[in-house]
Amino acid sequence: MPSARNGHLINRQLTVTTAVALLCVGALSACGPNDDKGGQDAGKTAAPTATGTAAPATTGAAPTATGTGGTGGAPKGSIPAAAWMSARSIPMDETYHWAELARVAKPVTGDAATFKGMELCHTPVAKDDAWLFTGKAAARAALNEGGAEHWTAQQTLVYHGDPRPSSGAKQATNLAYAHLVEAVKNCGQSLPGATVKVASADDAPYFAATVTAPGPDGTTVTLHEYAVAAGGSVSELAVFARAKAGAQPKDAWKAPEDRYVGTGMTAPLCEALPGC
Template sequence: MSRHTTALRAATAVLVALGALTACDPAEPEPAKTAQAPAAAPSSEAPAQNAASAPASPTAKAGGTVGGIPASAWMAGADIPLDSAYHWPAQAGKAKPVKNGEPFAFETLCDSARSSDLAGLGTGADGAQSLLSGGTDEWQAQQTIVHFKGTSSGAVQSAGALLRALTDEVKACAPDGATPSVKVTAEDPAYLAATITLKQGSGGITVHEYLTTTSTTVAELTVYGPYGTKKPKAAWTVKDDTAVLRLLGAPLCDAFKNC
């Protein structure tokens, strides 16, 4: 087993373990009424019970604020890709506080790190992270929100700098030992969507990455498949990544009034 295989499996295991414990409007074309358009649920069949619908951690605050992030800021479970298969619960009930500078999901999977000149961005920033698991060998969904307090130009610039840095990292994703493929599916100064495929031997992992900013807030949604040769029961059905970006950004506008 190569070093990268071990590292990639370990990274995935860390993200799943966290789950167990646990822009404003991009392009405006009308999303097709497919399995994962904004107003339509994915078409995948779903069992009645799964790991994603497990009760929230006793420390979670489903209706309150975690890490300075209000419950209303999270993307609704029904809006997360593949909800018809996994019935994602409310993310606020799974949220854990994080500090800006802690890895976003794709940074762990890509073995990447932000530039040291972004180290000071944590001052005055709130942050939280929620991981939802579809179960063993199934899709996982993680959202991270970092909010820079206030309405000053400095807060706006900090959010913009963070998004640009994360965008560059996504495009450069190339963990040691894997054959990477990064396909950008939607891009604008305020958002990015990309599909990252990391292959190694007969196995690998697929990562669907969404990043958006609404003035002083940055949010990431990462939906990634299991490592190895096993296929999850739900096939990827999203046809319009800008629809996912809109659903990711809209709650931020409402929660922070910064759009």
């Protein structure tokens, strides 16, 4: 008969094995994307000259749902300023010279944070899944240079907690990420007339896709969607523009390779949050 100590060790091993399996399924373990597929698309450029962000005041400190901390001049909020990606890593920065997202970030109020990809594709958050998009903290930052026919950059972060003590935070992160990715992939089914081109490989540690969708006012919306999950957080970067049906946005699309955008999103999360 196994001792109580052996039983405890077996249970602990099973928990670790389960967490590792979930990590592999969600493709969350890598902090440096290495998929080259995104580099084949038109409009891609070399790596941005600066992809880092300022270090947080306390490296690895976890945010809280009602926290008031902030660094680097960011507004008070529950997500550390260092968790936001650098403006230099955002597509179209060469044209717009984006301001830093951390400076305009605001906590998300309400029951759940809606990712742009899910919103555009008419995929509402189910009542039973609302907790996946609330987390312990959620925030959004948006930059718009000149209105609808110009590109808007928006990053949304949902933090579920430090994934190291238990598998709960990691499971929630995996599920929220999976919901977002599937919503974008299936946009053509949920929104008639929408087309989706997935640029990232299935095993890439980031998701990248381009969605073209009809707007309710007869316009066409073009969305470049990026998503990663790391450090107990799901991060979405949506860069989108609205133009007359059949027309293109006023400014031609320019972006780093998708893998560099993915790294630009993941690296700050790993730097600012624990358990990456």
